[in-house]
Amino acid sequence: SLPEKTEITLECPLSEEQMNLYNTVLEVAKKGVTTSANKRDRLNMLTALLKLRQVCTHPGIVEEFKGLGIESAKFNMLKDKVTDLIDEGHKVVVFSQFTSMLDIIQEWLDENDYGNLRIDGSVSAKKRMDHVDTFQTSNDPMIFLVSLKAGGIGLNLTAADYVIHIDPWWNPAIEAQATDRVHRMGQTNKVIVYRLICAGTIEEKINNLQQEKKKLLAEIVDIDGASEKQIDFNEIKSLILN
Secondary structure, three states: OOOOEEEEEEEEOOOHHHHHHHHHHHHHHHHHOOOOOOHHHHHHHHHHHHHHHHHHHOHHHOHHHHHHOOOOHHHHHHHHHHHHHHHOOOEEEEEEOOHHHHHHHHHHHHHOOOOEEEEOOOOOHHHHHHHHHHHHHOOOOEEEEEEHHHHOOOOOOOOOOEEEEOOOOOOHHHHHHHHOOOOOOOOOOOEEEEEEEEOOOHHHHHHHHOOOOHHHHHHHHOHHHOOHHHOOHHHHHHHHHO
């Protein structure tokens, strides 16, 4: 039997500056999704949803906001958590859907001389295995950065005892699959899983809807793989408008 797993949702209160930016994007999104009659309207809706999610994660990963220097509540919370966990000697796996967010985190880790490894879609199969071997066998505290598409399956990261999901994987099954890279056969330690959610945003709505609307959430996550007929645009519209 596996050791205990504790899942904790951490609310990240946005600063006034980040919330103002979020609300500005939200108002534009609302104007853009008042209809969903044709493909262009629907594309606008999905684009608006993506941008809202990105602003929650870190304004700096949105191209037009990069130069504004607006801080991210999630990034600040992550830095505090990672600093404490490294000081305590832990190994941590950090998941994000956005490789641009992994870039920001990795730059900060390197600046602070925190040992880190990374797997995303650009990493070869051999390098993946080399990184996993290093992580599993090293005695040093370490952070393993993993992107959604590259790290959902096929990785054994049982040397970690902490998992941090930066941005919620709105399909609960995919999020669980990612967590199971750490909480699986061979794990001997209790595992703590943190999910970072921005309070008062679309992320909080999605979090509340997770159990009730699993099918919709799966479609939002896998927009590229879902045919237009499968996606309930009225549901997505209600997430943005209400």
